[in-house]
Amino acid sequence: MEDNTHNVSVNERLKSNKGILILLVIVVLVLGAGVGVMFSKLKDQQKQSAEVQGILEQQKQTLEDDLTDLQDQFGALQTDNDSLQHLASEQQVKITKLLAVQADNLYKIKIYQKELSTLREVLKSYIVQIDSLNTRNQALTAEKQELTRTLSQERAQSARLTEDKEKLASTVQKAQVLSVADIVVQGLSNRSSETQRVRRIEKLRTCFTVRENPVTEAGEKLFYIVIVKPDKKVLPNKSGDTFSVQDGAAVVYTDKRTIEYENRDIEVCIFSDNNNQLTAGNYEVNVYCDGYLLGTAKFELK
Numbered sequence: 001m002e003d004n005t006h007n008v009s010v011n012e013r014l015k016s017n018k019g020i021l022i023l024l025v026i027v028v029l030v031l032g033a034g035v036g037v038m039f040s041k042l043k044d045q046q047k048q049s050a051e052v053q054g055i056l057e058q059q060k061q062t063l064e065d066d067l068t069d070l071q072d073q074f075g076a077l078q079t080d081n082d083s084l085q086h087l088a089s090e091q092q093v094k095i096t097k098l099l100a101v102q103a104d105n106l107y108k109i110k111i112y113q114k115e116l117s118t119l120r121e122v123l124k125s126y127i128v129q130i131d132s133l134n135t136r137n138q139a140l141t142a143e144k145q146e147l148t149r150t151l152s153q154e155r156a157q158s159a160r161l162t163e164d165k166e167k168l169a170s171t172v173q174k175a176q177v178l179s180v181a182d183i184v185v186q187g188l189s190n191r192s193s194e195t196q197r198v199r200r201i202e203k204l205r206t207c208f209t210v211r212e213n214p215v216t217e218a219g220e221k222l223f224y225i226v227i228v229k230p231d232k233k234v235l236p237n238k239s240g241d242t243f244s245v246q247d248g249a250a251v252v253y254t255d256k257r258t259i260e261y262e263n264r265d266i267e268v269c270i271f272s273d274n275n276n277q278l279t280a281g282n283y284e285v286n287v288y289c290d291g292y293l294l295g296t297a298k299f300e301l302k
Contacts, residue, residue, distance in 0.1 A: 071096070091122060176216045178261070178289050183208040183297035185227070185285050188271075198278045198301050206255075206285055207269040208295065214263050221261045224253040224288040225270050230281025235272065246291040253288075 071092050186194050187201035195201060206225050224243050227235040235254045242250040255272040280302050287294045 091119060094119075176213070177292045178213055178216055178221065178294060179211045180208040180287050180295040181211055183285060183287060183295050185283070185297065185299040187301060196300065196302050198280050201274050201278055201301070203274060204272045204278075205269055206272070206287075207267065208287055208297075210259070210261065210266045210268055212264045216261070216263065218261055218263050220258055221289055222256060222258045223268060223270065224251075224256045225272070226251060226286045226288065227254040227272065228284040228286070229277070230279060230283065235277055238273075238275070243288070244291055245288065245293070251288075254285075 075092055183206070185204055185206045187196050187198075188203045188205055189195050189200045190202045204227065206227075210221075210223075229235055234252045236252050237255060240252060242252050243256075245251055255270050257268065257270045259266065259268055278301060281300070283299050283301060284296060285299065286296050
C-alpha cells in the first residue's frame with residue numbers, strides 16, 4: 001500500500017516538473033522570438049539612422065559648397081563704393097564663421113539653410129545696388145566726357161577768338177601806324193645857309209612828310225630822330241635821354257618834336273645842334289613815332 005502511494009507521488013512530481021519544463025521552453029522560445037524581433041528592429045533602426053546620417057552629411061556638404069560659392073561671389077563683387085565693399089567683406093567673414101560650425105544634426109542644418117537663404121538675398125541686393133551704381137557711374141562718366149569735350153571745344157573756340165582778336169588788334173594797330181616820306185637831312189651854317197661841310201655846320205635840319213592816315217586818331221604826335229654817325233654811334237641829345245621802341249628796348253635819340261596831326265599830309269622839320277660831334281662821312285637818320293620805325297634815309301657830310 002505504501003509502495004503504491006509512493007509511486008503515485010513520484011508520478012505526480014514528474015508530471016509537474018515536465019509541465020514546468022515545457023513552460024520554461026515556451027518562455028525561452030517566446031523570449032528568443034522577442035529578442036529576434038527586437039534585434040531586427042534595432043538593425044532596421046541602425047540602417048535608417050545610417051541613411052538619415054548620410055542624407056544629413058549630403059545636405060551639410062551641399063550647404064557648405066553653396067556657402068563657399070556665396071563667399072566667392074561676395075569676394076568677386078567689384079565696386080568703388082567703400083561702404084558696399086565693407087559690407088561684402090563682413091558677409092565673407094560671417095560665412096567663414098558659419099562654415100566653422102559642425103552641422104551634425106537637423107537643427108544646425110536648418111540654421112545653415114536659413115542663413116544661406118538670407119545671404120543669397122543680401123547678395124542679390126548688393127548686386128542690384130552695384131549695377132545701379134555702375135550704371136550711374138557710366139552715365140556720369142559719359143556726362144563728364146561730354147562736358148570735357150564741350151569745354152575743350154569752348155577753350156579752342158576761345159583761343160581762336162583771342163587769336164583773331166589779337167590779330168585784329170595787331171592789324172588795327174599796324175593800320176594806325178603813321179608813315180613818312182621824303183626824308184632829307186641838310187646842314188645849316190650860322191647864317192642858316194645850307195652846307196654839307198662839317199666845319200661850317202651849326203645845326204642839322206631833318207625834314208620829312210608825315211603821310212595822311214584816316215585810321216590814325218588825330219591829335220598830338222611825338223616824333224624822334226636818331227642820327228647814326230660814321231662810327232656807328234648815335235649823335236645824342238644833350239641829356240642823353242632815351243625812348244622805348246615796340247620791343248621794349250631803350251634807344252638814345254638825337255632830337256624830338258611834337259606836332260598836331262590832323263589826318264592829312266604834313267611837313268615836319270626837326271633841328272639838331274652840332275655840338276662839335278660831327279665828322280666827315282656817311283650818316284643815317286631814322287624817324288620814329290609811337291615806338292615804330294617809320295623811315296630811314298642816308299646822307300653824307302664832307
